[in-house]
Amino acid sequence: MSAYRSSSSLDRLITGFDKALRVVGGVASASRANPGAHATDCELSDDERRHSAGLMRVNHVGEVCAQALYDSQARFGKSPAIRAQFEKSAREEEDHLAWTAERLAELGSQPSLLNPLWYAGSYVLGGIAAKLGDPHSLGFVVETERQVEAHLNRHLDTLPPQDAKSRAIVEQMRVDEIAHGAAAQALGAAETPLPVRILMTAMSKVMTTTAYRI
Secondary structure: OHHHHHHHHHHHHHHHHHHHHHHHOOOOOOOOOOOOOOOOOOOOOHHHHHHHHHHHHHHHHHHHHHHHHHHHHHHHOOOHHHHHHHHHHHHHHHHHHHHHHHHHHHOOOOOOOOHHHHHHHHHHHHHHHHHOOHHHHHHHHHHHHHHHHHHHHHHHHHOOOOOHHHHHHHHHHHHHHHHHHHHHHHOOOOOOOHHHHHHHHHHHHHHHHHHHHO
């Protein structure tokens, strides 16, 4: 039995490492069609194209972080039902990862050069949240999704009106993030303490400001 557990743990470690490499390397496959696939690709000025690319790079970084968080929280979660929810959300977030990468390429841009750093930091945070217990881990998801939803709302406000492809992707991402937060809340999320929420907001500000440019 001990040998079986060791083998199982090694398999999970290898699988997790392989997924981390694929996420950081920009290799993602979507299970759903890209929401922007049928939107009209209108002409953008150079400034508008750079702005759209900056916002989509921020969104792509957010999805890199989401993969790390959900993978870590699923790995260290206590309840099978909660681990299953994290894994389900991670699969849906991988759609976002693929969509934003595709849109970045269409805009003639690329993902953040700091993706390995974003992934590693988020994986550690997810592990810490999970070690605090499932209610706190779920609460971390609720607060994260709340902040992501706010970011996406601001992006919808500032994306060029004619950039229908980017807007369609961001809108579907917003719908999914709301659903992920609601699912975590329904599973018994504890409220995240105010100091932690403030720290999360500050860290998010650093990430979004940096990812917009790099």
